[in-house]
Amino acid sequence: MDRIEPELVLKTTPPRSPKTAQVRERLSIGGPELSDKVAIAVHAPAGFGKTFLLTQWRREFLSRGAVVAWLTLDSHDDGPRFVQGLMAAMAIGSGRQSFAGSFERMPGRDELEGLTGWLAEVADLGSETILMLDEADALPEVTVRQSLAYLLHNAPANLRIIMASRSRLSLQVADLLARGLYVAIAADLLRFRTEETVTILSNRFGARIDPDLCVRLQEITEGWPLGLQLAIAAIEKSPNLGAAVEQLSACSGDIQRYFVDSLVVRLPVEQVDFLTCIALLEMVNPSLCIALTHNERAGETLLELCGSTPIFVESVNSEWVRIHPLAREFLLGRFSDLSLMQRQTFHERAAIWLEEHALFEEAARQYLLAGHTTQTYEMVEQCLYEIMLRGQFSRVLEWVEKLPAQEVESRPRMCLAAAWSLAMSDRHVEAAKLIAHLQQDPTADAETHCEAAAIAGAAAYFADRPDEILAIIGPWVEAPRSVSIKLQAIIANQIARLMLFQGHPEKARRIVQRAPHYDWTPGLDAIRGFGEWVVGMSYLSEGRILRAISALRNSLLCAEQDIGRRSPVAVALATSLATALLEHDEIQEAATVLANRLDIVERLASPDAIEMGFLTAARLAVLQSQPHRGEDLLDALFALGEDRGIVRFCLVALGEQIRMHALQGRVDTCQALWRRLDESVPDVAREQRGLLGPELGLVVGLAGAYVALVQRDWQTLLDALSNVNKTAESLRRGREIVQIKLLKALALRESGGDGLSCLLEAISLAEEYGLQRIVQDTHPELVKWSKMVTSETTRPAMQASLHAGPVVRPEPPPSSVSPSRLLTPKEREVLQLLARNLSNKQIAQALHVGEETVKWHLKNLFGKFQAGTRKHVVDRAYMLGILESAG
Incomplete structure (x- = not known):
């Protein structure tokens, strides 16, 4: 083989793939989206892992016997030089002498002739051949339009071409797209998803890091691979990872050095000044940038920086781009160095443009920073009610804290938004004042009175007083449909939730499905989100775990995209989904779904969501070998119940502790906890009165059953189960019904009866419902018994395998x-x-x-x-x- 010049040897040698790098299974070349593509273009700014993805694909192709050629491109690769590089790459990748050809530049030679010869040689190979072109954006424009385009459109059947670039290549590929042969992968697909970040950090830090911190880092870096790498470097030497993550800043350490080196040092001064100027906003577009800077070329500058730097997140089918939080924090540090007059001028310019384009909330923020309070109040009044309807209650409460009380009360729509957000939080008591103000307003119409009643009903629900809800909204349920579709949908959701208290999950679903659809926004909002949560809860209450997971997972995905991961709507859906996932034994996914949300659960979730969130988090902690954290979470739930006067939290916390200790055989501890629980039981639970009585009675009854179990008092246990089973069946609680059957089977067996049929029925129901953990969570003795019963049918095969000779496993070769x-x-x-x-x-x-x-x-x-x-x-x-x- 002719000697290849050293520069080409370097350009055709693939970079080393880090051993610790996470393989992107989601982006495997064998996936359905990529497996049949002839040409694949990966384009994203620096730091998104393009080259690593190419090296992953290279390994995948090599593992199945393909010939893989690698070529890293640069600005010197004009037509002839590009052909030389291809020849060298295939010579090294295939080992064939014919590709060596001539590596000397031949003046006057037509590069298309050289490309044709190269393609013919590839076709002659007859085997799967892959050409990987890294840093394709460095190619001269003429080489892209002529040589690379020629290569793509004349590739033989055995050739696939994969290109990586920092920006889109100006290639005419409409025909390839139409034939389904071309696909482009952009930055959004390259970002780490939450589960990928959790895996990477867990592999790196092990038990030192919990899912909450992993998800917090995901939110800080927004899945930017280089951002995560910088964050890891910033925290890995800290003895306290939690504190290190909270103190993580783009204005210190490796992250600051990266932005200084990649932005301040590398970019022209005018571009750095431009970035500093626009950092006061999270999202910008070309027109806004022109208004901010008073520079007609500002839009062009923005587009140039989007392609050359990794700090912008582009919107789909929109001119809007968002500045990455880490980059924005760094740039805001530089913005703060401007004089007060300069900063207020920029804020005022931004506010005027935003107001003109009806972006009222962002305009309000900029007016406030510019010192214009009157305009701030006017802008907030324009948007606060819509923010509430979208389900972003925490943002409403933030504005309420900033505004004078008289401003809120004097503006009706602002008052309604504030009342709703207070009612649907831990501050529901404060909502009463605003509700009264609305009801006493002499100018209020029937619509306002109806909405005030609905807010009062929501406040009663968040106070865990469901019996009051029907009395509050009852007159409006029976009234003619004279109120708006919006309020009809809200009231339908509240009635549907009451159906679950009454043990009618199928009626709850029907009410939500038949309710008027308030169609004011294309995405998910608070009304539809709450309705979808009720539907998911209906399946969960029936114990139909697979249906619950399917419904809740889809709704949660929409809520996270449309409202935000830590929005109250998303958090409510997440607590239910995590509960269902845990029951299905999908522990890692359950932990990821619930991670970094429990603080929002405590402040802005309903009693049902709070109960499920803390209970599921406690069970996950125990399963992750953190029993003390599980106990702490249950103690926190009990304290929350005492603080808010919600007895359900106290009973659930004590009942779960009794179950956990009963599984460990701790008789005295269970008895002590039972005495505390018995003292807390209200009359409505003892007498099974009202909507909440049966709910609480079920919790108390199961706790009493476990006390009898740990004492091995089988007759008392059977009596307790008989009583609590009636409540479970009246409420249509599928999981509890299966749990009761399992405990009954165990009690019958231990007391000399025949519990086998009861055990088999419970196992059959658990399999049908998807309750994968119910047996082991009910009692460890049931696990042994169920395995023994199951093994009866497989014992002959097992015995045959025992008589077989030992399996000799050869030691794996070193390579x-x-x-x-x-x-x-x-x-x-x-x-x-x-x-x-x-x-x-x-x-x-x-x-x-x-x-x-x-x-x-x-x-x-x-x-x-x-x-x-x-x-x-x-x-x-x-x-x-x-x-x-x-x-």
Whole structure:
């Protein structure tokens, strides 16, 4: 093979893939979206892992025997030089002499002729061939439009071309798109998803980091791979990861150095000043940038920076882009160095443009920062009610804190928004004053009175007083449909939730499904979100876990996209979904769904969501070998119940502690907890009165059953189960019904009766419902018993396997060779033995061939790997991914 010049050797050598890097299973080349594409373009700014993704795909292709050629491009790759690079890449990737051709530049030679010859050689290979072009944006424009386009449109059937670039390439690929042969992968797909970030951080830090911190880092970095890498570098040496994450700042350490090096030092001064100026806003577009800077070229500058820097998140089908939070924090530090007059001028310019374009909330923020309070109040009045309807109650409460009380009360729509947000939070008592103000307003119409009643009903629900709800909204349920569709939908949601208290989940679903659809926004809002949560809760109450997961997962995805991950709507859906996932034994996903949300659950969630959130978090902590954290969470739930006067929280916390200690056989502890619980039981629970009485009675009854269980008082246990089963059936609680059957089966067996039929029925129901954890969560003895019952049918096969001889597992070789077509099968065997540092004689003996044959194969290996020594062959093979460590 002709000697390849050193520069081309470097350009055709793929970069080393870090051993600790996380393989992107979601972006596997074998996935349905990519498997049949002839051309794949990956374009994203720096720091999004484009090159790593290409190296991952390269390994995948090599593992299935494809020929893979790599070429890193630069600005010197004009037409002829580009052809030379392709020849060198294929010569190294395939090992074929014919690709070597001539590596000298031939003046006057037509590069298209060279490309045609190269394509013909690729076609002649007849095997799957992959060309990977990294940093394709560095190519001269003429090379992209002519040579690269020619390559794409004339690729033979066995060739696939994969390109990585920092910006979109100006390629005419409409025909390839129409035929389904071309796909582009942008930054949004390259961002780490929450579960990927959790996996990466868990692998890196192990037990030192919990899901809450993992998700917090995901939110800080927004899935930007380089941002996560910088954050890891900033916190990894800290003894307290939690404190390190909270103190993580873009204005210190490695993160600051990155932004200084990539922005301040590398960019022209005018572009740095532009970024500093626009940092006062989270989102910008070209027109807004022109208004801010009074520079007609500001829009062009924004577009240039979007392509050259990783700090912007582009919107789909929109001119709007968002500045990454880490970059914005860094730039705001520079913005704060401007004089007060300069800063207020920029805020005022932004506010005027935003008001003109009806972006009232952001305009209000800018007016406030500019010191214009009157305009601030006017803007807030324009948008606060819509913010509430969208389900962003925490944002409403933030504005309420900033505004004078008289301003809120004097503006009706602002007053309604504030009342709703207070009612649906831990501050529901404060809503009463605003509700009274609305009801006493002499100018209020029937619509306002109806909405005030609905707010009062919501406040009663958040106070866990469901019996008051019907009395409050009852007159409006029976009244003619003279109120708006919006209020009809709200009242339907409240009635549907009351149906669950009454044990009618199917009626709850029907009410939500038949309720008028208040269609004021294309995305999910608070009204529809709450309705979808009720539907998910109806399946969950029935114990139909698979249906609950399906419904809640889809709704949560919409809520996170449309409202926000930590919005009250998303948090309510997340607590229910995490509960269902835990019941289905999907522990990791349940922990990820619930992570970094419990603080919002405590402040802005309903009693049902709070109960599920704390209970599920406590159970997850125990399963993750953190029993003390589980106890702390249950104690916190009990304290929350005492603080707010919500007895349900106290009973649930004590009942769960009794169950946990009963499974460990702690009799005295269970009795002590039972005495505390018994003292807290209200009359409505003892007498099963009202809507909440049966709910509380179920909690108390199951806790009493576990006390009898740990005391091994089987008759008392059977009596307790008989009573509590009536309540569970009246409420249609599927999980509790199965749990009661399991406990009954155990009590019958231990008391000398026949509990087998009861056990089998419970297991059958659990399988049908998707209650994967119910047996082990009910009692460990049931796990052993159910396994023994199940093994009866498989015992003959097990006995046969016991008589079989021991399975001899050969020790894995120290290295493995990918089935790359660069090497023949015999050359792969020689390379594997060479990696074990065997001599020619030892290799010949192992392969049962002569030493001359081994020398001949080694000569071929030296040529194909461009190596001069045996060790050099092995090193090159490892570097190219042909040879891999077996471990």
